[in-house]
Amino acid sequence: KAGVTQTPRYLIKTRGQQVTLSCSPISGHRSVSWYQQTPGQGLQFLFEYFSETQRNKGNFPGRFSGRQFSNSRSEMNVSTLELGDSALYLCASQGIITGELFFGEGSRLTVL
Amino acid sequence: QQPVQSPQAVILREGEDAVINCSSSKALYSVHWYRQKHGEAPVFLMILLKGGEQKGHEKISASFNEKKQQSSLYLTASQLSYSGTYFCGTEPQAGTALIFGKGTTLSVSS
Numbered sequence: 001k002a003g004v005t006q007t008p009r010y011l012i013k014t015r016g017q018q019v020t021l022s023c024s025p026i027s028g029h030r031s032v033s034w035y036q037q038t039p040g041q042g043l044q045f046l047f048e049y050f051s052e053t054q055r056n057k058g059n060f061p062g063r064f065s066g067r068q069f070s071n072s073r074s075e076m077n078v079s080t081l082e083l084g085d086s087a088l089y090l091c092a093s094q095g096i097i098t099g100e101l102f103f104g105e106g107s108r109l110t111v112l
Numbered sequence: 113q114q115p116v117q118s119p120q121a122v123i124l125r126e127g128e129d130a131v132i133n134c135s136s137s138k139a140l141y142s143v144h145w146y147r148q149k150h151g152e153a154p155v156f157l158m159i160l161l162k163g164g165e166q167k168g169h170e171k172i173s174a175s176f177n178e179k180k181q182q183s184s185l186y187l188t189a190s191q192l193s194y195s196g197t198y199f200c201g202t203e204p205q206a207g208t209a210l211i212f213g214k215g216t217t218l219s220v221s222s
Contacts, residue, residue, distance in 0.1 A: 043199060098159060100156040
């Protein structure tokens with residue numbers, strides 16, 4: 001059973017640019033959540049999508065957005081990048097029976 | 113609201129025990145525990161539901177005190193493989209977002 005796949009794994013951008021990250025959940029999972037991980041701050045919740053609808057949203061500015069497609073694949077976009085956006089962005093799909101989260105390896109974004 | 117984990121860091125020798133605590137200011141529906149090793153994705157350990165029982169697999173177990181909105185993770189007879197950062201995630205109501213604490217770093221040496 002394939003796990004959660006995130007692309008790209010690493011990317012470098014400059015301030016003011018925008019970036020799109022992709023996440024393919026485990027087959028059959030319909031819920032996809034995104035988290036930002038930075039040293040000392042743990043995993044901060046960005047948003048969750050379920051069946052193409054945003055079900056939950058964290059406290060991030062509007063520059064952070066996401067969407068989910070009919071095949072459950074999800075993308076998140078960050079516009080007008082700032083230095084503070086440098087982080088590991090983790091995507092997780094949720095198990096149907098147990099509710100556990102299965103995390104991808106993450107996309108490491110560096111903003112220069 | 114982000115749950116508070118304590119301690120922030122623990123250093124152990126193989127065979128020693130540790131307890132990691134997770135507290136929330138809100139009533140909780142569930143508490144999840146995950147472990148993340150350096151450079152890897154977080155991995156699910158267990159989930160405790162409101163009204164549920166203490167869970168565990170052999171040497172790693174957890175409890176959930178609904179009245180105090182607290183959960184504790186117990187690691188007994190620690191092994192080198194237990195090293196990593198442990199995160200608790202709390203869910204105030206079913207279907208709401210899972211909010212994680214800042215993590216507890218556990219280092220086990222031989």
